[in-house]
Amino acid sequence: MIKFCALLLFCSLANFVIAQQHIISGTIRDTGGQPVPFASVYIKNTTTGTSANVDGKYTIKLNSGQFTLSFRAVGYTQQDHIVNANTDIVLDVKLSSESYTLDNVNIKANAEDPAYEIIRQAIKKRKEHLEEVKAFSCDVYIKGVQRLKGAPKKFMGRDIRKVMDLDTNRKGIIYLSESQSRFNFQRPDDIREEMISSKVAGTNSAFSFNKASDLIIDFYDNYLLENKLSARGFISPIADNALFYYKYKSLGDSKENGVLVHKIEVIPRRENDPVFRGIIYIIDESWRIYNTDLYLTKNAGINFIDTLNINQQFTKVKEVYMPTSVNFQFNGNILGFKFAGYYVGVYSNYNLEPKFPKSFFNGEILKVTQMVNKKDSIYWSSNRPIPLTPDEKLNYVKKDSIAKLKESKKYLDSLEKENNKFGLGKLFMEGHSINDRYDKKYYSFDPIRKSIFYNTVEGLVIKYGVTYKKVLDDNVSYSIRPEARYGFANQKLTASLSGNYLYNPLKRASVSASFGNGIFDMNNLGSMTAIGNTINSLLYEKNFAKYYEKSFFNINTTRELATGLQASLAFDYNRNHYLTNSTDFKFFDNKEREFTSNNPFSPNVETPLFPTYTSVSATASLTYTIGQKYITRPDGKFYTESKYPKITVLYKKGMNGVLGSDVDYDFVKAEVSQDRIGLGLWGYTSLLAGVGKFLNNSKMYYLDYKHFQGNISTIFPPNLRKFQFLDFYQFSTNQQYFEAHLEHNFAGFFFNKIPILRKARLEEFIGGGYLSSPEKRNYKEFYFGIQRLVLRASYGFAYDGAKKLTQGFRISYGF
Known part of the structure; x- marks a missing residue:
């Protein structure tokens, strides 16, 4: 023994x-x-x-x-x-610097550079190389560093050095993170990644947002980085149409690892085309990519940064070449903040013949578990593949120690005491907040600037609310909001109380309820903003919005039934009361115009549009996003932008006799929509189409009709569903309807070719809307315009059949 x-x-x-x-x-x-x-x-x-x-x-x-x-x-x-x-x-x-020779190349006048024939061969093989690896799995380490290279002394009155923890020159690391993952891929576009470990400097409880899929950029694709740094994307140097956009220059050949590698410079044919600059390395005979050292500049149309360099190295795995090192380096300058940084990905331990179990790819593209960020410094010292630089080590030590201090109740109490200080200016512009991060309790007071407005029904209005939120374990949370509203002209006080309970963040599951009374727009989709209606009423004697009062109780619940499938149920009790104008006050009296009544169908006489009545209804809806992808983190489930449409079906029942209900109707609708359908260099398209019908309309009033998002204002917030020239109230229906909206953004395709407009980075767009119902048959509108970030201006035309109704300018804003 x-x-x-x-x-x-x-x-x-x-x-x-x-x-x-x-x-x-x-x-x-x-x-x-x-x-x-x-x-x-x-x-x-x-x-x-x-x-x-x-x-x-x-x-x-x-x-x-x-x-x-x-x-x-x-x-x-x-x-x-x-x-x-x-x-x-x-x-x-x-x-040693690479040594590429130009042996055996005879250069003649007007002769084509030998690089062109190499590129033609690479283009012929592009699709084959794109699709040759059907699936793979690998280990990925990602490190991200962002540095501030310079900054103004103060920004919005705050000392930048103190806020961002910078040195005396206002320089320093502002973001440092690392992550390790197991990455899995299956053609055509199935991805599943599981994060094994994550570390972010200064935030002990945070998760790195590094995703291996964000660093995999495949130059075998025709277009890259679409809807990321640019709405249009950028053309690969070996895209099918690359010869129209690039010039090429051979820089020589060299033997590496037993293969002949061609070094080729890629040069834009036109300075401002959406193309890369730099060097691409192509293997002879197989015509595969061996290395890339390519970059984008502002001239190519990138947003948010000035320069992006993409450096890739490939290694032979069996008979193909896979990326083993990918490095994104960038720099920029925004509002005086000069920044630079990089993300580097190390890919190792490839398996090109993985045996994925059935249903392995279920839409979850990234899974981050609770223990991912619990690895200590000993673990990272033993498993970190890329050594830290001295300043990165110091940044971890300094920010991690501060993070531990910040988790203590004593520190948080002192911090909250400072942050929760009351300021009248702050309350007016942003509102006031009282946060207790240690106990995870938060109070939010509405900003005053949004709480005071005017309309002809109530006169001067004060509407104010406070929201209380409490976060429990596993990011379960609940919130409560009391709100009160008082109109000085009609001397009416209304108040309500609402609450929401998010009981399962991973299933996007919540229950909410509210009760009280209040003043609401007759169009349940909204008409004008409160401030917009105020300006039109006081300055131009145009009271576009129409209101009514209701006492209400409602409860609804929503939950994800399957990936991309969200279900909701709602029960509503409303006691609706018609209101009339209480004041005709305005700043300027327009002799040719008078305020209209609160009845949109009887503008000159205050005739009640409906009697006081009770409405009880139940609504059930399902929304399904085809091919929905998502990220799972301990704090919830987060959907990503889908490449496929979203489909919604809804049924609403007006329940006659229930709790004294005076309505009896059945309404069904179906909608399909999709945002930002990429069309390569031609920009992107967004669309929405819906059809609905009242199967039964035995007893109903105007408020129960199907309403549409109209607009008769020159300035308005943008929304694809919004008609730009349709009246807010006139064409609501209690029968059937079909509506459609289509908009295409060329993302600068034309303006980029005009030197005087190029630097403005304007984006041109066209669009249109269509509506058909018994109240408004064959209504259509068309518009075209330009936009820059959140501001846009357009000119459009509206038609009723073949008859032109109106035309004019529209300005919209997204802030």
């Missing part, structure tokens, strides 16, 4: 020695002694490896034995070093 135990102990020790890992580390420099940032270090002929940091320092762990390490960087000649990993080794490496 003793001998057996001894043998067992000996075998265990032997296994430990065999499995023991040793650290190979060093600095990678060029021949001039300067560090080579983000150079790749891989075991030769494998996808096991790492990347150097921005200072050229690297660390790789190897089991005991002999290995050949390959050191690569775009722009440098690859070096291989044999190491005997029987102990820790310091191995510094000097990389």
